[in-house]
Amino acid sequence: MAPEDDNYKARKFQGPEFIPANVGFMPVTWKKHREALEEIVLRHPVICGPHQKGSVNFDAPGDGTYRQGEHVDEWGCVWSNVCEGYEAYVSGHPLPRREMVRDLRPPPPGAGHSYGILPHGFLFLRLTYLRGYEEIMLDFAEEPPELQRLIDIVLDYNAGELKQLLARPPELQYFGDDLGTQRSLPISPETWRKYLKPCYAKLYRMCHDAGTDVYMHSDGHIIPIIKYLIECGVDVLNVQARANGLRRLAEECRGKVCVSLDLDDQMLPFATPEEIDAHVRECVETLALPQGGLCLLSACGPDVPLANIEAVCQAMEKYRGYFR
DSSP, X not given: OOTTSHHHHHHHTSOOSSOOEXXXXXXXXXXXXXXXXXXXXXXXXXXXXXXXXXXXXXXXXXXGGGSSEEEEOTTSOEEEESSBTBOOEEEXXXXXXXXXXXXXXXXXXXXXXXXXXXXXXXXXXXXXXXXXXXHHHHHHXXXXXXXXXHHHHHHHHHHHHHHHHTTSOOSEEEEEOOOOOSSSOSSOHHHHHHHTHHHHHHHHHHHHHTTOEEEEEOOSOOGGGHHHHHHHTOSEEEEEHHHXXXXXXXXXXXXXXXXXXXXXXTTTTTOOHHHHHHHHHHHHHHHOBTTBOEEEEEEXXXXXXXHHHHHHHHHXXXXXXXXX
Protein backbone atom coordinates (compact mmCIF):
# COMPACT_ATOMS: atom_id res chain seq x y z
CA MET A 1 0.00 0.00 0.00
CA ALA A 2 1.15 3.52 -0.72
CA PRO A 3 2.28 5.76 2.16
CA GLU A 4 -0.64 8.10 1.51
CA ASP A 5 -3.12 5.25 2.01
CA ASP A 6 -5.55 5.67 4.91
CA ASN A 7 -4.38 2.39 6.49
CA TYR A 8 -0.84 3.74 6.62
CA LYS A 9 -1.96 7.12 7.95
CA ALA A 10 -4.18 5.51 10.57
CA ARG A 11 -1.38 3.39 12.05
CA LYS A 12 1.11 6.26 11.86
CA PHE A 13 -1.33 8.78 13.38
CA GLN A 14 -0.96 10.99 10.31
CA GLY A 15 -4.59 12.03 9.87
CA PRO A 16 -6.33 9.58 7.50
CA GLU A 17 -9.15 10.99 5.41
CA PHE A 18 -11.34 8.06 6.43
CA ILE A 19 -11.21 5.46 9.21
CA PRO A 20 -10.21 2.22 7.44
CA ALA A 21 -13.10 -0.27 7.63
CA ASN A 22 -13.50 -3.78 6.26
CA VAL A 23 -16.00 -6.64 6.42
CA GLY A 24 -14.93 -10.18 5.54
CA PHE A 25 -16.73 -13.50 5.42
CA MET A 26 -16.00 -17.07 6.48
CA PRO A 27 -16.26 -19.78 3.80
CA VAL A 28 -19.39 -21.14 5.49
CA THR A 29 -20.98 -17.68 5.29
CA TRP A 30 -20.58 -17.67 1.53
CA LYS A 31 -21.91 -21.22 1.39
CA LYS A 32 -25.06 -20.29 3.32
CA HIS A 33 -25.97 -16.91 1.80
CA ARG A 34 -24.51 -17.35 -1.70
CA GLU A 35 -25.78 -14.86 -4.35
CA ALA A 36 -27.63 -12.79 -1.76
CA LEU A 37 -24.36 -12.13 0.08
CA GLU A 38 -22.62 -11.38 -3.18
CA GLU A 39 -25.18 -8.66 -3.90
CA ILE A 40 -24.36 -7.01 -0.57
CA VAL A 41 -20.64 -7.18 -1.35
CA LEU A 42 -21.26 -5.57 -4.74
CA ARG A 43 -23.26 -2.75 -3.10
CA HIS A 44 -20.45 -1.94 -0.64
CA PRO A 45 -17.10 -2.06 -2.47
CA VAL A 46 -15.50 0.48 -0.12
CA ILE A 47 -16.12 -1.81 2.86
CA CYS A 48 -15.96 -5.28 1.27
CA GLY A 49 -13.32 -4.54 -1.36
CA PRO A 50 -13.58 -4.78 -5.15
CA HIS A 51 -15.52 -7.82 -6.29
CA GLN A 52 -16.36 -9.38 -9.62
CA LYS A 53 -19.74 -11.06 -9.75
CA GLY A 54 -19.46 -14.81 -10.07
CA SER A 55 -15.86 -14.93 -8.83
CA VAL A 56 -16.64 -16.81 -5.59
CA ASN A 57 -17.09 -20.57 -5.39
CA PHE A 58 -19.83 -20.62 -2.76
CA ASP A 59 -19.19 -24.25 -1.87
CA ALA A 60 -15.40 -24.01 -1.46
CA PRO A 61 -14.60 -25.03 2.14
CA GLY A 62 -11.37 -23.05 2.41
CA ASP A 63 -7.78 -24.23 2.48
CA GLY A 64 -5.85 -26.55 4.75
CA THR A 65 -7.43 -27.20 8.12
CA TYR A 66 -10.74 -25.67 7.00
CA ARG A 67 -11.35 -28.93 5.14
CA GLN A 68 -13.08 -31.79 6.91
CA GLY A 69 -10.96 -34.60 8.31
CA GLU A 70 -7.66 -34.85 10.16
CA HIS A 71 -4.55 -32.84 9.29
CA VAL A 72 -1.03 -33.11 10.69
CA ASP A 73 1.01 -29.92 10.71
CA GLU A 74 4.77 -29.39 10.46
CA TRP A 75 5.24 -29.88 14.23
CA GLY A 76 3.31 -33.17 14.32
CA CYS A 77 0.17 -31.68 15.89
CA VAL A 78 -3.05 -33.35 14.74
CA TRP A 79 -5.92 -31.05 13.72
CA SER A 80 -9.49 -32.39 13.54
CA ASN A 81 -12.13 -30.68 11.45
CA VAL A 82 -15.67 -31.83 12.15
CA CYS A 83 -17.46 -29.06 10.24
CA GLU A 84 -15.99 -28.10 6.89
CA GLY A 85 -15.59 -24.37 6.37
CA TYR A 86 -14.78 -23.70 10.03
CA GLU A 87 -11.30 -23.89 11.50
CA ALA A 88 -10.21 -27.23 12.98
CA TYR A 89 -9.05 -27.82 16.56
CA VAL A 90 -5.90 -29.55 17.78
CA SER A 91 -6.82 -33.04 18.96
CA GLY A 92 -3.39 -34.66 19.03
CA HIS A 93 -0.45 -33.23 20.98
CA PRO A 94 3.02 -34.63 20.19
CA LEU A 95 4.48 -33.80 23.65
CA PRO A 96 1.93 -35.12 26.18
CA ARG A 97 4.66 -35.83 28.75
CA ARG A 98 6.96 -33.11 29.99
CA GLU A 99 10.16 -35.08 29.54
CA MET A 100 9.44 -35.45 25.81
CA VAL A 101 10.38 -31.78 25.37
CA ARG A 102 14.04 -32.73 25.79
CA ASP A 103 13.99 -34.65 22.50
CA LEU A 104 11.94 -32.15 20.48
CA ARG A 105 13.38 -31.14 17.13
CA PRO A 106 11.79 -28.26 15.23
CA PRO A 107 10.50 -28.62 11.66
CA PRO A 108 12.84 -27.90 8.75
CA PRO A 109 13.20 -24.23 7.74
CA GLY A 110 10.47 -22.94 5.49
CA ALA A 111 7.81 -25.36 6.71
CA GLY A 112 6.07 -22.91 9.00
CA HIS A 113 5.18 -19.91 6.88
CA SER A 114 3.14 -19.27 3.78
CA TYR A 115 1.65 -16.28 2.01
CA GLY A 116 4.31 -14.09 3.60
CA ILE A 117 3.15 -14.59 7.21
CA LEU A 118 3.78 -16.87 10.15
CA PRO A 119 0.83 -19.16 10.90
CA HIS A 120 -1.83 -18.11 13.36
CA GLY A 121 -0.88 -19.42 16.78
CA PHE A 122 2.83 -19.26 16.08
CA LEU A 123 4.05 -18.86 19.69
CA PHE A 124 1.81 -19.08 22.76
CA LEU A 125 -0.82 -21.21 21.05
CA ARG A 126 1.94 -23.37 19.57
CA LEU A 127 2.96 -24.25 23.13
CA THR A 128 -0.61 -25.38 23.85
CA TYR A 129 -0.74 -27.34 20.59
CA LEU A 130 2.48 -29.18 21.40
CA ARG A 131 1.84 -29.99 25.06
CA GLY A 132 -1.95 -29.80 25.36
CA TYR A 133 -3.72 -26.93 27.11
CA GLU A 134 -3.90 -28.40 30.60
CA GLU A 135 -0.31 -29.63 30.49
CA ILE A 136 1.13 -26.29 29.40
CA MET A 137 -0.90 -24.52 32.10
CA LEU A 138 0.72 -26.84 34.65
CA ASP A 139 4.10 -26.02 33.14
CA PHE A 140 3.50 -22.29 33.57
CA ALA A 141 2.36 -22.89 37.15
CA GLU A 142 5.22 -25.22 38.16
CA GLU A 143 7.96 -23.64 35.98
CA PRO A 144 10.05 -26.73 35.21
CA PRO A 145 13.19 -26.26 33.09
CA GLU A 146 11.41 -27.96 30.18
CA LEU A 147 9.09 -24.94 29.89
CA GLN A 148 11.89 -22.53 29.02
CA ARG A 149 13.46 -25.14 26.74
CA LEU A 150 10.21 -25.52 24.82
CA ILE A 151 9.75 -21.75 24.54
CA ASP A 152 13.31 -21.34 23.30
CA ILE A 153 12.84 -24.00 20.61
CA VAL A 154 9.60 -22.44 19.35
CA LEU A 155 11.03 -18.91 19.48
CA ASP A 156 14.23 -19.83 17.65
CA TYR A 157 12.24 -21.57 14.94
CA ASN A 158 9.94 -18.56 14.49
CA ALA A 159 12.91 -16.20 14.40
CA GLY A 160 14.42 -18.27 11.58
CA GLU A 161 11.14 -18.23 9.66
CA LEU A 162 10.75 -14.50 10.20
CA LYS A 163 14.29 -13.85 9.01
CA GLN A 164 13.35 -15.46 5.69
CA LEU A 165 10.20 -13.35 5.43
CA LEU A 166 12.16 -10.17 6.13
CA ALA A 167 14.74 -10.85 3.44
CA ARG A 168 12.45 -8.70 1.29
CA PRO A 169 10.91 -6.55 4.03
CA PRO A 170 7.17 -5.94 3.70
CA GLU A 171 5.66 -2.69 4.86
CA LEU A 172 3.62 -4.53 7.49
CA GLN A 173 4.28 -7.95 9.04
CA TYR A 174 1.29 -9.89 10.36
CA PHE A 175 1.40 -11.91 13.59
CA GLY A 176 -1.53 -13.85 15.04
CA ASP A 177 -1.59 -15.48 18.47
CA ASP A 178 -4.68 -15.63 20.72
CA LEU A 179 -3.39 -14.59 24.13
CA GLY A 180 -6.63 -14.24 26.09
CA THR A 181 -9.78 -16.11 27.03
CA GLN A 182 -13.23 -14.50 27.01
CA ARG A 183 -12.74 -12.73 30.35
CA SER A 184 -9.09 -13.01 31.40
CA LEU A 185 -5.59 -14.11 30.53
CA PRO A 186 -4.94 -17.85 30.83
CA ILE A 187 -1.76 -17.09 32.82
CA SER A 188 -0.93 -14.18 35.09
CA PRO A 189 0.46 -10.94 33.62
CA GLU A 190 3.61 -11.51 35.65
CA THR A 191 4.11 -14.97 34.16
CA TRP A 192 3.38 -13.62 30.68
CA ARG A 193 5.93 -10.86 31.17
CA LYS A 194 8.55 -13.32 32.43
CA TYR A 195 8.26 -16.00 29.76
CA LEU A 196 6.53 -14.54 26.70
CA LYS A 197 7.24 -10.82 26.56
CA PRO A 198 10.92 -11.39 25.61
CA CYS A 199 9.76 -13.57 22.70
CA TYR A 200 7.45 -11.01 21.15
CA ALA A 201 10.00 -8.25 21.81
CA LYS A 202 12.67 -10.17 19.89
CA LEU A 203 10.44 -10.84 16.87
CA TYR A 204 9.06 -7.31 16.74
CA ARG A 205 12.58 -5.90 17.00
CA MET A 206 13.61 -7.99 14.00
CA CYS A 207 10.78 -6.37 12.03
CA HIS A 208 11.65 -2.83 13.06
CA ASP A 209 15.32 -3.40 12.31
CA ALA A 210 14.23 -4.34 8.79
CA GLY A 211 12.03 -1.22 8.47
CA THR A 212 8.79 -3.21 8.80
CA ASP A 213 5.81 -2.31 11.00
CA VAL A 214 4.18 -4.94 13.25
CA TYR A 215 0.51 -5.98 13.10
CA MET A 216 -0.49 -8.23 16.00
CA HIS A 217 -3.81 -10.09 16.16
CA SER A 218 -5.05 -11.56 19.41
CA ASP A 219 -8.48 -12.83 20.30
CA GLY A 220 -9.58 -12.74 23.92
CA HIS A 221 -9.16 -10.46 26.91
CA ILE A 222 -5.64 -9.01 26.82
CA ILE A 223 -6.10 -5.70 28.66
CA PRO A 224 -3.49 -6.56 31.35
CA ILE A 225 -0.71 -7.06 28.78
CA ILE A 226 -1.47 -4.40 26.17
CA LYS A 227 1.07 -2.05 27.71
CA TYR A 228 3.71 -4.77 27.43
CA LEU A 229 2.85 -5.45 23.79
CA ILE A 230 3.27 -1.72 23.14
CA GLU A 231 6.63 -1.84 24.92
CA CYS A 232 7.58 -4.78 22.68
CA GLY A 233 6.96 -2.56 19.68
CA VAL A 234 3.56 -3.46 18.22
CA ASP A 235 2.33 -0.85 15.71
CA VAL A 236 -1.20 -2.14 15.08
CA LEU A 237 -3.09 -4.20 17.64
CA ASN A 238 -6.04 -6.24 16.38
CA VAL A 239 -8.33 -6.87 19.37
CA GLN A 240 -11.93 -7.80 20.10
CA ALA A 241 -14.42 -5.22 21.30
CA ARG A 242 -16.50 -7.46 23.59
CA ALA A 243 -13.69 -9.38 25.27
CA ASN A 244 -11.81 -6.20 26.23
CA GLY A 245 -14.45 -3.47 26.49
CA LEU A 246 -14.31 -0.19 24.61
CA ARG A 247 -13.61 1.97 27.66
CA ARG A 248 -10.68 -0.19 28.79
CA LEU A 249 -9.31 -0.30 25.27
CA ALA A 250 -9.45 3.49 25.14
CA GLU A 251 -7.56 3.72 28.44
CA GLU A 252 -4.80 1.38 27.26
CA CYS A 253 -4.55 2.23 23.56
CA ARG A 254 -6.03 5.56 22.50
CA GLY A 255 -3.24 7.72 21.14
CA LYS A 256 -0.61 5.08 22.04
CA VAL A 257 -1.08 2.38 19.41
CA CYS A 258 -3.32 1.90 16.40
CA VAL A 259 -6.28 -0.34 17.25
CA SER A 260 -7.62 -2.61 14.52
CA LEU A 261 -10.92 -3.31 16.24
CA ASP A 262 -13.01 -6.42 15.69
CA LEU A 263 -16.61 -5.35 16.23
CA ASP A 264 -18.69 -7.21 18.78
CA ASP A 265 -19.28 -10.17 16.46
CA GLN A 266 -21.13 -12.00 19.25
CA MET A 267 -23.93 -9.46 19.07
CA LEU A 268 -24.28 -9.43 15.30
CA PRO A 269 -26.49 -12.55 14.98
CA PHE A 270 -29.02 -11.14 17.46
CA ALA A 271 -28.87 -7.35 17.20
CA THR A 272 -31.20 -5.08 15.28
CA PRO A 273 -29.78 -2.89 12.51
CA GLU A 274 -30.31 0.09 14.81
CA GLU A 275 -28.26 -1.53 17.56
CA ILE A 276 -25.48 -2.29 15.09
CA ASP A 277 -25.44 1.35 13.98
CA ALA A 278 -25.20 2.47 17.62
CA HIS A 279 -22.39 -0.01 18.31
CA VAL A 280 -20.25 1.15 15.39
CA ARG A 281 -20.80 4.77 16.37
CA GLU A 282 -19.76 4.00 19.97
CA CYS A 283 -16.60 2.28 18.74
CA VAL A 284 -15.62 5.33 16.72
CA GLU A 285 -16.52 7.88 19.39
CA THR A 286 -14.60 5.94 22.06
CA LEU A 287 -11.43 5.04 20.19
CA ALA A 288 -10.90 7.28 17.18
CA LEU A 289 -8.83 10.44 17.04
CA PRO A 290 -8.57 12.95 14.20
CA GLN A 291 -4.92 11.93 13.89
CA GLY A 292 -5.87 8.28 13.35
CA GLY A 293 -5.25 5.19 15.46
CA LEU A 294 -8.38 3.20 14.60
CA CYS A 295 -9.42 0.65 11.97
CA LEU A 296 -12.74 -1.23 12.01
CA LEU A 297 -13.13 -4.91 11.15
CA SER A 298 -15.84 -7.54 11.14
CA ALA A 299 -15.71 -11.18 10.07
CA CYS A 300 -19.32 -12.24 9.65
CA GLY A 301 -20.14 -15.87 10.35
CA PRO A 302 -23.06 -17.82 8.87
CA ASP A 303 -25.25 -17.02 11.88
CA VAL A 304 -25.35 -13.31 10.99
CA PRO A 305 -28.55 -12.50 9.06
CA LEU A 306 -28.19 -10.77 5.72
CA ALA A 307 -29.97 -7.68 7.05
CA ASN A 308 -27.35 -7.37 9.78
CA ILE A 309 -24.47 -7.84 7.35
CA GLU A 310 -25.96 -4.99 5.35
CA ALA A 311 -26.30 -2.94 8.54
CA VAL A 312 -22.62 -3.46 9.42
CA CYS A 313 -21.56 -2.26 5.97
CA GLN A 314 -23.87 0.74 6.13
CA ALA A 315 -22.71 1.74 9.61
CA MET A 316 -19.05 1.50 8.63
CA GLU A 317 -19.71 3.66 5.58
CA LYS A 318 -21.59 6.14 7.74
CA TYR A 319 -19.02 6.56 10.51
CA ARG A 320 -15.71 6.05 8.72
CA GLY A 321 -15.78 9.74 7.86
CA TYR A 322 -16.56 10.75 11.43
CA PHE A 323 -13.88 13.46 11.60
CA ARG A 324 -14.36 14.92 8.14
